[in-house]
Amino acid sequence: MVAQKGWAKMGLLKAGVIGAGSIGDVHLSGYASAKRDAVVWAICDTNLKRLEEMGEKYGVPSVRRYRDYRRMLENEPLDVVSICTPNVYHFEQARAAIERGIATLVEKPMTLRLEDARALVHLAKRVGVKTMVAFSHRFVRMNMAAKRLLERGDLGTPFMIRVRYAHGGPYPGWAQSDWFYKRRYAGGGALLDMGIHAIDICQYLIGPIHSVAAEVKTLRKPIEVDDNAVMALDFAPKKCLGMIECGWTSPPGFAGIELYGDEGTLILDLINGPKWLRGKQTPDGATQFRPAKLAVPKGPSHWPLQMAQWIRYVRGKSVIETLPTLEDGLTSLRIALAAMDSARTGKRVTIKR
Numbered sequence: 126m127v128a129q130k131g132w133a134k135m136g137l138l139k140a141g142v143i144g145a146g147s148i149g150d151v152h153l154s155g156y157a158s159a160k161r162d163a164v165v166w167a168i169c170d171t172n173l174k175r176l177e178e179m180g181e182k183y184g185v186p187s188v189r190r191y192r193d194y195r196r197m198l199e200n201e202p203l204d205v206v207s208i209c210t211p212n213v214y215h216f217e218q219a220r221a222a223i224e225r226g227i228a229t230l231v232e233k234p235m236t237l238r239l240e241d242a243r244a245l246v247h248l249a250k251r252v253g254v255k256t257m258v259a260f261s262h263r264f265v266r267m268n269m270a271a272k273r274l275l276e277r278g279d280l281g282t283p284f285m286i287r288v289r290y291a292h293g294g295p296y297p298g299w300a301q302s303d304w305f306y307k308r309r310y311a312g313g314g315a316l317l318d319m320g321i322h323a324i325d326i327c328q329y330l331i332g333p334i335h336s337v338a339a340e341v342k343t344l345r346k347p348i349e350v351d352d353n354a355v356m357a358l359d360f361a362p363k364k365c366l367g368m369i370e371c372g373w374t375s376p377p378g379f380a381g382i383e384l385y386g387d388e389g390t391l392i393l394d395l396i397n398g399p400k401w402l403r404g405k406q407t408p409d410g411a412t413q414f415r416p417a418k419l420a421v422p423k424g425p426s427h428w429p430l431q432m433a434q435w436i437r438y439v440r441g442k443s444v445i446e447t448l449p450t451l452e453d454g455l456t457s458l459r460i461a462l463a464a465m466d467s468a469r470t471g472k473r474v475t476i477k478r
């Protein structure tokens with residue numbers, strides 16, 4: 126059990142988590158670890174067994190354990206809340222929290238429908254509340270170092286980005302039930318789960334995606350939603366293309382990001398770490414590369430770092446990374462949905478902004 130003595134005197138943020146599943150545990154751990162800033166105040170999950178288990182783990186008294194998020198929001202004086210439920214619930218739960226002026230961290234995808242994402246953006250602006258979408262790959266240390274490197278121009282002008290986010294899927298051993306494979310709860314499959322992280326990181330590192338063409342398929346699992354997708358991106362007017370592969374059926378292999386610029390190559394391999402080759406590459410193929418070391422600051426990994434940064438932001442403290450906004454959640458969803466349209470129609474889709 127995590128000790129929470131003395132919170133009252135210290136004016137800590139009272140944190141609530143809705144959906145205490147696998148990622149909910151990560152959020153709870155983040156609030157519990159920020160001992161000078163936050164306290165795990167209340168918790169909500171429709172699954173009683175999970176609620177009890179997580180309540181015990183984080184020392185939340187029984188009276189502040191809820192199965193209905195509305196009652197938790199009504200009864201508890203929360204300062205900050207995380208929405209960690211299956212995708213279909215994000216909109217109504219985030220809306221309810223934001224309406225109450227509670228700082229809200231919502232998991233990805235932020236909503237399933239564009240109009241709902243837009244509604245959250247407008248609502249948060251109107252209420253003036255702090256919000257964030259949990260695009261956790263922004264907090265992968267080597268991705269942060271890559272962002273700084275691109276800003277310094279150390280890769281020259283990037284002309285190609287490839288992202289491969291693929292693994293064996295959310296089962297066995299991750300999610301609490303089979304909701305990820307049900308269209309009604311998830312809204313989509315690997316593309317909306319992993320592809321949306323890739324879309325966000327592409328836009329974060331390179332800039333706005335202008336158009337997308339995609340293939341989205343259920344190749345290997347007997348499920349309702351897609352288990353593999355590829356997207357071809359154009360960052361026009363920038364002279365840069367991108368390729369995303371995401372999947373839930375992958376045997377071990379490359380996972381991460383490759384960036385190619387006219388002054389170098391950067392491989393951000395999630396398993397083996399980064400590799401940077403510096404040097405001029407002329408269009409005729411002449412190269413003179415030398416290996417260089419990407420300076421990746423040490424520290425907590427992406428999930429704890431994401432939580433620590435979010436809590437600092439809510440507390441009004443400085444942060445070291447640009448935090449993903451609801452607008453970022455909206456544009457990433459727009460591109461993911463456009464990719465699904467492209468796969469259906471066989472046509473490239475230009476992104477309206």
Ligand SMILES: NC(=O)c1ccc[n+]([C@@H]2O[C@H](COP(=O)([O-])OP(=O)(O)OC[C@H]3O[C@@H](n4cnc5c(N)ncnc54)[C@H](O)[C@@H]3O)[C@@H](O)[C@H]2O)c1
Pocket residue numbers: 143144145146147148149169170171172175192194209210211212214232233234259260261299300301302304318
């Ligand atoms: N950012 C990341 O890196 C990352 C990683 C994994 C999952 N996620 C996202 O987090 C969300 C949750 O995924 P997960 O893997 O933790 O799933 P999970 O199945 O492990 O957890 C979901 C929890 O929500 C509970 N729940 C379901 N309906 C509820 C409701 N109406 N009210 C309250 N609780 C409810 C379930 O009982 C379960 O405990 C998804 O949106 C997923 O896309 C993000």
